[in-house]
Amino acid sequence: MPATPTPTPRILIYLLRHDLRLADNPIFHDLSRISRSSAYKTTASLDPPSPPICHSPSPPKPPTSARHQKAYEASGPALAEKLGVTHLLPLYVFPANQIEVSGFISEDDSGTSKAKSPYPEARSEVGGFWRTGPHRAKFIAESVWDLKGKLERLGCESSVVTRVGLMGDIVDNIVSWYSQQRQGEVNGKVVGIWMTGEEGTEEAREERDVRRVAEDEGIDFRIWKDEKYYVDDAHPFLGGERAAHQRLTHLASSGAMTAYKSTRNGMLGLDFSTKLSAYLAYGCLTARQVHWAMVDFEAGTGADGFGVAGYGRGENEGTAAIRFELLWRDYMRLCARKFKRSLFDIDGFRGAEGAESSNAADDNNSPQPPKRWKYVDRSSGLGDDPAKTREALLRFLSGTTGIGLIDASQRELFLTGYTSNRARQNVASFLASHLGIDWRLGAEWYESMLIDYDMANNWGNWQYVAGVGNDPRQGRVFNPVKQALDYDAQGEYVKAWVRELRDVDLGEEEKGHVEVEKLMGLFQAWRLDSVEKERLGLTGVESVEHPLIRIPFSVTKSRGSDGGSSRSRGRGGSYRGRSKGQGARRLGDMDRAARVGGTY
Numbered sequence: 001m002p003a004t005p006t007p008t009p010r011i012l013i014y015l016l017r018h019d020l021r022l023a024d025n026p027i028f029h030d031l032s033r034i035s036r037s038s039a040y041k042t043t044a045s046l047d048p049p050s051p052p053i054c055h056s057p058s059p060p061k062p063p064t065s066a067r068h069q070k071a072y073e074a075s076g077p078a079l080a081e082k083l084g085v086t087h088l089l090p091l092y093v094f095p096a097n098q099i100e101v102s103g104f105i106s107e108d109d110s111g112t113s114k115a116k117s118p119y120p121e122a123r124s125e126v127g128g129f130w131r132t133g134p135h136r137a138k139f140i141a142e143s144v145w146d147l148k149g150k151l152e153r154l155g156c157e158s159s160v161v162t163r164v165g166l167m168g169d170i171v172d173n174i175v176s177w178y179s180q181q182r183q184g185e186v187n188g189k190v191v192g193i194w195m196t197g198e199e200g201t202e203e204a205r206e207e208r209d210v211r212r213v214a215e216d217e218g219i220d221f222r223i224w225k226d227e228k229y230y231v232d233d234a235h236p237f238l239g240g241e242r243a244a245h246q247r248l249t250h251l252a253s254s255g256a257m258t259a260y261k262s263t264r265n266g267m268l269g270l271d272f273s274t275k276l277s278a279y280l281a282y283g284c285l286t287a288r289q290v291h292w293a294m295v296d297f298e299a300g301t302g303a304d305g306f307g308v309a310g311y312g313r314g315e316n317e318g319t320a321a322i323r324f325e326l327l328w329r330d331y332m333r334l335c336a337r338k339f340k341r342s343l344f345d346i347d348g349f350r351g352a353e354g355a356e357s358s359n360a361a362d363d364n365n366s367p368q369p370p371k372r373w374k375y376v377d378r379s380s381g382l383g384d385d386p387a388k389t390r391e392a393l394l395r396f397l398s399g400t401t402g403i404g405l406i407d408a409s410q411r412e413l414f415l416t417g418y419t420s421n422r423a424r425q426n427v428a429s430f431l432a433s434h435l436g437i438d439w440r441l442g443a444e445w446y447e448s449m450l451i452d453y454d455m456a457n458n459w460g461n462w463q464y465v466a467g468v469g470n471d472p473r474q475g476r477v478f479n480p481v482k483q484a485l486d487y488d489a490q491g492e493y494v495k496a497w498v499r500e501l502r503d504v505d506l507g508e509e510e511k512g513h514v515e516v517e518k519l520m521g522l523f524q525a526w527r528l529d530s531v532e533k534e535r536l537g538l539t540g541v542e543s544v545e546h547p548l549i550r551i552p553f554s555v556t557k558s559r560g561s562d563g564g565s566s567r568s569r570g571r572g573g574s575y576r577g578r579s580k581g582q583g584a585r586r587l588g589d590m591d592r593a594a595r596v597g598g599t600y
């Protein structure tokens with residue numbers, strides 16, 4: 001008897017991007033609906049061709065609320081069903097323009113030496129840093145492998161297929177492979193290429209390239225809206241959806257969610273802030289899921305947090321503040337959408353056409369002259385020497401500026417891939433305002449180093465602090481000494497990361513009494529007396545003897561007696577510090593530098 005011809009697999013390619021999760025995922029949700037239908041079952045038993053492709057996964061967890069479930073059910077048959085999809089190929093492309101991929105390339109055809117990567121090195125434009133540094137590379141890999149594992153456990157044979165390169169090329173290549181004939185039959189028919197939409201110019205280019213391949217081949221191309229935004233070993237957290245939910249559970253059950261408002265300006269420790277940013281950035285979790293977890297906590301219906309302060313008592317200061325921060329995230333995304341390429345321009349949104357109209361809240365609506373910056377490859381014409389700028393930049397990046405808070409944050413970032421929002425604001429302000437160096441170098445360095453790098457959040461926040469973005473109050477500067485006094489009142493953060501200063505004597509530290517004058521030496525080590533420097537082996541150390549700048553901040557008996565904006569603390573007295581973050585506005589509590597002096 002002639003063998004029954006095997007039906008040609010109808011393949012849907014799902015290009016994973018910043019949506020590395022199974023639950024609350026619009027594409028997996030659509031597929032979960034087809035997997036229950038009879039149309040799917042009749043074809044699901046097909047042997048998958050090589051490269052292995054995935055049978056549509058079993059239904060993932062239902063959406064986070066009954067309201068969403070109803071909305072999905074009302075939305076008619078699954079789109080994948082309409083396309084007659086029988087197989088799914090989840091594909092993650094490590095983008096060669098953002099992640100250096102030469103390490104993935106093993107050997108050339110002769111098998112003797114390493115083949116050269118066909119792509120230019122994935123370095124940043126201005127400073128030439130690796131665009132994805134080791135911390136984020138690890139986090140991305142963990143998130144991809146976490147999803148792979150999940151799909152495997154659901155019986156998806158290929159789980160997630162990974163490739164390196166440019167999305168358009170990879171998709172083109174896979175589509176051609178499927179259309180090849182073997183014994184008179186094609187390997188498969190790609191009927192759909194789907195992905196979730198992203199903001200950003202590179203991301204738009206990826207979408208355009210993939211769309212072109214799909215259109216050339218007559219394949220259904222669809223960009224789904226990923227509703228991961230809210231309106232719609234320091235960082236010891238593993239990547240992936242499971243870890244993201246464990247973190248959310250911990251935030252509710254430990255009380256950190258309730259306490260967030262009063263702790264969020266902290267700098268040291270795990271629970272002063274949510275540490276959800278990387279999960280949100282990579283879509284392992286959505287802002288909506290965070291919201292619903294908080295709703296459950298507030299309503300007292302959630303499994304996590306029973307007995308914890310605030311459980312079942314409605315919205316509290318902590319949950320409201322988390323929602324507020326999530327709105328900043330949405331806001332930055334909308335800025336990226338509006339200002340496009342000028343997100344990366346040195347003159348920022350302010351320099352962009354139409355920026356004036358977006359700044360209606362300006363105290364002074366008159367157009368401001370563009371800021372002058374120091375560059376590493378040329379003089380700005382203000383008598384600066386690019387060689388000295390390069391030297392200063394290197395010290396800034398390596399955390400040897402001589403300003404304790406800045407050095408602590410930069411070292412923390414380099415070693416862990418994370419630093420707090422409070423520290424980020426100070427670091428950005430230090431580069432842009434105190435050093436006057438091209439702020440994009442700082443943004444690029446963050447892009448390289450941060451685990452939670454997010455294009456809109458990073459560049460938007462850098463612009464904001466550098467004074468070229470949408471901050472309605474321009475010309476504000478953080479004073480990193482005063483900020484350290486306010487937010488690191490016991491000097492613990494600086495001591496944690498700046499090893500050479502760990503033994504600076506602060507007074508009766510164990511009792512929580514630190515002497516303010518001694519703290520000043522921790523926050524700017526040039527102020528340590530010569531005996532202390534000698535004792536600690538700091539004599540002659542460049543960052544101590546020759547800081548990039550000296551900030552003449554002092555703690556005086558009466559406000560303003562040093563001519564700056566210092567606070568009255570009582571000279572020489574002991575200082576317990578106010579509670580961290582008290583009364584502070586998140587992005588707004590910047591102060592004019594107290595007579596920033598010195599040059600480099």
Ligand SMILES: Cc1cc2nc3c(=O)[nH]c(=O)nc-3n(C[C@H](O)[C@H](O)[C@H](O)COP(=O)(O)OP(=O)(O)OC[C@H]3O[C@@H](n4cnc5c(N)ncnc54)[C@H](O)[C@@H]3O)c2cc1C
Nearest residue numbers: 273274275276277325328329421424452453454457458461
């Ligand atoms: C110069 C600079 C660069 C930054 N770069 C990034 C970045 O690349 N990626 C990133 O996610 N955040 C960035 N931020 C914002 C903020 O610092 C981080 O989101 C936050 O520190 C992450 O820690 P968390 O999750 O514990 O935050 P939480 O304080 O717990 O806040 C909860 C969530 O709200 C959002 N959020 C908080 N603050 C902001 C903010 N200022 N702008 C936008 N969203 C915010 C984040 O998604 C965060 O996870 C940057 C801030 C500055 C000043």
